[in-house]
Amino acid sequence: MKGKLVFGILAVLLVLSCLSISGVSAHRLHIVHKISEIEIEAYFGGNVACRDADVKVYDKDGNLYVEGKTDDEGKFSFPPKIGVDSYTVVVDAVHMPGHKAEAVINLSQETAGTSAGGMGTEMPLYTRTIAGFGYLIGLAGAAMLYMSWKLKKK
Amino acid sequence: MVHISDGILSLPVLAAGWVITIALIAVALWWGKRKGSIVEEIPKLSVMTAAFFVASLIHIAVGPTSVHLILSGLMGIILGILAYPAIFIGLVLQAFLFGHGGITVLGVNTIDMGVPALVAYGIFKAGNKLIPSESLAGKAGLIGALAGGIAVALAVSFTAGMLFTLGKGYEWAIKALILYHIPIIVIETVIVGSVVAFLVKVKPELIEGLGGEKG
Numbered sequence: 031m032k033g034k035l036v037f038g039i040l041a042v043l044l045v046l047s048c049l050s051i052s053g054v055s056a057h058r059l060h061i062v063h064k065i066s067e068i069e070i071e072a073y074f075g076g077n078v079a080c081r082d083a084d085v086k087v088y089d090k091d092g093n094l095y096v097e098g099k100t101d102d103e104g105k106f107s108f109p110p111k112i113g114v115d116s117y118t119v120v121v122d123a124v125h126m127p128g129h130k131a132e133a134v135i136n137l138s139q140e141t142a143g144t145s146a147g148g149m150g151t152e153m154p155l156y157t158r159t160i161a162g163f164g165y166l167i168g169l170a171g172a173a174m175l176y177m178s179w180k181l182k183k184k
Numbered sequence: 185m186v187h188i189s190d191g192i193l194s195l196p197v198l199a200a201g202w203v204i205t206i207a208l209i210a211v212a213l214w215w216g217k218r219k220g221s222i223v224e225e226i227p228k229l230s231v232m233t234a235a236f237f238v239a240s241l242i243h244i245a246v247g248p249t250s251v252h253l254i255l256s257g258l259m260g261i262i263l264g265i266l267a268y269p270a271i272f273i274g275l276v277l278q279a280f281l282f283g284h285g286g287i288t289v290l291g292v293n294t295i296d297m298g299v300p301a302l303v304a305y306g307i308f309k310a311g312n313k314l315i316p317s318e319s320l321a322g323k324a325g326l327i328g329a330l331a332g333g334i335a336v337a338l339a340v341s342f343t344a345g346m347l348f349t350l351g352k353g354y355e356w357a358i359k360a361l362i363l364y365h366i367p368i369i370v371i372e373t374v375i376v377g378s379v380v381a382f383l384v385k386v387k388p389e390l391i392e393g394l395g396g397e398k399g
Contacts, residue, residue, distance in 0.1 A: 074243070074250060124357060130189040131283065155241070158281040162237050165277055170230035177223040 067107035068135060072100050072121040079104030083123040090116040110137065186254060186343045186365070187240075187278070187293055190286030197349050201291030205272065208298065212268040222266075228390065229270050232263055236274040240284055244371065246364045253368065257335030258376045260301030261308045261328055262383075264392030267301040268294070292346055300338035304331035308380075308393035324394065325381025331393075332376025333369050340365045 072080035085106045086097045095117065096108045110117070115137040122130045153161075193201075216222050236255050243250040259267040272294045278284040285293045311327035312320075344358045383390055 130191065159238060159241065162277045162281050163234055166230050166234050166237070166273070169273065170226050173226050174223065177221075177226070181223075 065110060065112075067109050068117070068137075069105055069107045070119050070121070070133070070135070072104045072106070072123075072131065074123075080121065080123050083121050086120045086122075088118040088120070089114045090118075092118075186296055186339050186361075187275075187285030188289050188296070188343060188346055190288050192350070193289060193292060193346060194349065197346065198288055198292060201289065201293075201295055203291070205291040205294040205298070208295075209269045209272060212265045215265045225263075225266060229263060229266060232259055232267075233270045233274045236271060237277050240278055240282065244367060246367055251364050251368050253372060253375070254297060254336055254339055255372065255376075256297045256301040256339050257304040257328075257332030257372060258379060260304035260335060261331060261376065261380060261393040262391055263301075264305050265302065266392075267305065268298040271298040271301060296342040296346065297339050299342065300335035303338055304335040305393050307331040307334060312394060320388075321381050321384040324384045324391075325377045328380030328393075329373045329377025332380075333373035335376075336365065336369045336372045340369075 070085070072083055072085075074080055079102065080100055081102055081104055083100045083104070084097070085100055087095045087108055089095050089111065095111060095114075098106055098108070100106045100121065106121075117135045117137075118132060119135060120130070120132045213222070216225065236259055239253040239255040242253045244252070256267075256271065259271055263270055272290070275285060275290055275293050275297070279287055279290060308324075308327055308331045311331070312324060315323060315327070317323035340362055344361055347354045347358050347361070380391065384394070388394055
């Protein structure tokens with residue numbers, strides 16, 4: 031009778047300990063990873079989305095990696111390839127044959143902040159416009175200087 | 185959109201474009217010098233080049249794309265032969281600062297936009313001489329409008345022609361190019377017509393295409 035009781039207690043303990051083991055394993059931390067996409071956005075000067083443009087992404091050796099078309103917002107996304115941290119993205123607005131652009135995306139150098147900001151590292155439009163006027167005034171000035179120097183020589 | 189970008193055209197076409205453009209710039213400068221002092225023309229040239237430079241920023245949404253003003257016709261009417269070098273300078277600045285077109289295609293693009301300017305100048309000059317009219321402003325405005333519209337149509341046809349040299353695969357692009365520029369032809373016709381009519385009234389000596397006719 032006593033032996034049966036001891037056996038019973040042992041059996042209960044065994045069941046409990048088994049339960050407690052599975053209880054611990056329920057807290058195991060799992061890590062799965064998913065590499066999300068690199069998103070590019072193409073737009074024309076004046077913030078007009080570049081729709082339906084051909085996009086070609088090359089790796090750093092110049093091999094074509096993925097290609098596709100931009101959506102209605104001028105966006106295109108592609109998953110990065112493991113071990114490749116530099117991509118050259120070429121956007122060709124096929125319905126506007128004069129418009130093609132190229133950008134290099136470097137994952138190892140770019141911080142999350144700048145990549146979220148898109149490829150827009152160029153000067154704002156108004157500064158480029160003012161720069162253009164500046165060049166023109168400079169050219170006009172240089173031409174006038176040359177002419178006046180010629181006139182003086184005469 | 186009439187700006188063709190780098191890496192599209194074949195090398196012989198690019199080279200021919202440069203040769204023709206350099207020759208035409210030389211002729212234009214020589215011609216301009218023969219006709220009188222270029223010094224007096226410099227301020228006008230600069231202002232017109234600036235106008236041409238920024239005109240490409242005025243976008244008009246057409247279908248899925250946007251097209252911009254070209255102003256070749258106005259350049260030709262106001263600057264005459266010198267419009268050609270002015271357009272070249274404008275295109276250089278557009279290529280570097282706005283990314284319109286490209287560096288290697290500058291020769292071809294200058295032909296596409298510069299030759300229509302010269303044609304517009306010819307039409308405007310001949311038209312004003314041939315058609316007698318009481319009101320110079322009205323007549324010049326109408327002929328200017330016509331020349332401005334023809335210049336855009338020509339620029340588009342030249343660009344389409346350059347793309348045509350590429351053969352297959354560009355038919356759709358050529359169709360789109362022509363179709364999307366119809367509104368620009370209409371808009372530039374109105375703009376050039378009204379600018380010319382206005383200038384003839386206030387300062388006719390600014391218009392090279394009037395060639396000595398007094399308002």
